[in-house]
Ligand SMILES: Nc1ncnc2c1ncn2[C@@H]1O[C@H](COP(=O)(O)OP(=O)(O)OP(=O)(O)O)[C@@H](O)[C@H]1O
């Protein structure tokens with residue numbers, strides 16, 4: 001290679017022979033072969049019973065189960081994220097009561113398995129047969145002064161308020177909030193302290209600077225793991241059968257047990273979950289794009305410096321490489 | 323409260339201001355006074371407490387001793403009957419609105435455009451009408467020479483441009499005092515001039531400014547007062563030309579011989 005090049009060579013667009021990747025070709029061939037074998041197995045193996053799957057995977061109970069799965073996922077995530085943000089902000093608050101409370105919440109709901117929590121909520125009717133809204137300790141206080149007084153405005157039977165749906169939703173949402181709190185806290189902590197200081201110096205209150213400055217930036221860090229959580233939630237809704245509440249998997253399994261065709265129904269469940277998850281991934285993609293505003297070019301100053309430096313140096317480097 | 327006299331109230335007055343972080347004493351009794359419409363430049367070696375002092379002025383740090391007033395009002399406290407009461411977060415925020423601050427590392431909000439950065443505080447904090455704030459924001463960006471870049475995100479601007487946006491952002495709150503903490507230290511040498519020009523313009527327009535800087539040329543030309551800080555105290559203060567040309571204290575001499 002010569003260190004210098006003629007002007008013509010340097011000015012012309014580079015037309016070089018690209019690097020060959022023989023390994024990739026071998027690997028691709030192997031993958032194609034294995035895929036073909038797999039598809040062949042899917043089509044020819046009797047156990048799959050595709051016709052049976054087609055006839056039953058969209059039956060009325062399954063569709064209503066799928067609807068329940070979606071409703072539970074969406075509501076549990078909405079409540080989980082909202083409560084998670086509140087808990088994370090509490091946890092980072094200088095007020096020890098708030099941060100201590102948030103810590104205990106996260107400690108409890110992360111320690112107890114979701115299944116246990118769901119069974120627990122399913123049986124909350126045991127605790128009180130009736131829920132009252134009113135002055136706390138009213139009867140105890142009344143007893144103390146020898147009065148007969150009742151400070152309750154509203155009484156509801158446990159089975160009306162704690163329906164299977166509410167129990168299932170609470171179990172999932174409250175446990176999700178604990179995980180979301182940690183995700184949001186990590187997101188908030190990832191934001192440079194300079195951002196908070198700049199906002200404070202402009203006279204913003206803590207609440208406003210969280211809402212306007214810190215959280216929008218933290219979202220970039222929060223969204224991907226929240227996508228994970230949502231997908232995990234879709235699948236964890238299968239646990240609400242323990243409440244018991246009926247969702248997608250429960251219904252498919254029921255058909256499977258009734259007709260002694262469990263395997264095809266399990267395949268149907270896989271396909272259903274694949275479909276739901278794929279739709280959610282599209283949503284996540286758009287959310288991530290929304291919250292990466294202003295960061296398409298790296299905001300890291302070190303990187304930017306390097307970028308600028310490279311750009312100014314580029315002409316010299318270019319001719320040396322040619 | 324400083325006694326009412328015929329001379330105007332100083333914009334900033336510090337009396338034996340002390341600050342410690344745990345056991346480490348960073349400010350050991352700082353005394354100084356900045357009159358309205360003047361520029362005070364602060365120089366000193368790294369770790370001498372310049373940034374800390376600046377941050378005490380808008381209560382980003384709480385002072386541990388002495389007294390500090392901005393425009394005649396105690397910073398962070400209220401004095402009643404010989405007793406000091408800490409101010410509520412809301413009151414502290416209220417005081418900060420009138421003090422602009424420009425940081426060494428810009429600290430622009432990366433998820434907002436240049437104009438978004440400038441408009442944010444007037445709308446959110448002062449409750450200004452968005453259209454008015456945008457018009458005013460554009461004016462300010464014009465003033466720092468960035469009118470046509472108002473829709474760019476900070477990551478798309480050079481360091482010098484980012485710092486000028488940061489200045490416009492602070493000015494949008496109509497501050498009566500501007501604090502600059504080494505505003506040009508993170509900039510490539512060829513970008514320093516554009517930021518200093520904007521600051522010079524501000525000084526000429528009568529803004530009260532405290533500028534921590536290593537730009538001795540700027541201090542000499544624009545500063546009305548030059549303060550040399552070392553090890554948490556003001557070692558020497560006075561007319562910039564006098565301090566630079568004939569420093570009285572040997573620590574000042576040693577420092578100046580390194581930076582000039
Ligand atoms: N939050 C803090 N906690 C503990 N120590 C601190 C804190 N902030 C500053 N310090 C210490 O206070 C001293 C003075 O810091 P300060 O940033 O005010 O110096 P400076 O004069 O601005 O220096 P530089 O020129 O490097 O910016 C340093 O020794 C620093 O380590």
Ligand SMILES: [Mg+2]
Pocket residue numbers: 372373374503504
């Ligand atoms: Mg500093």
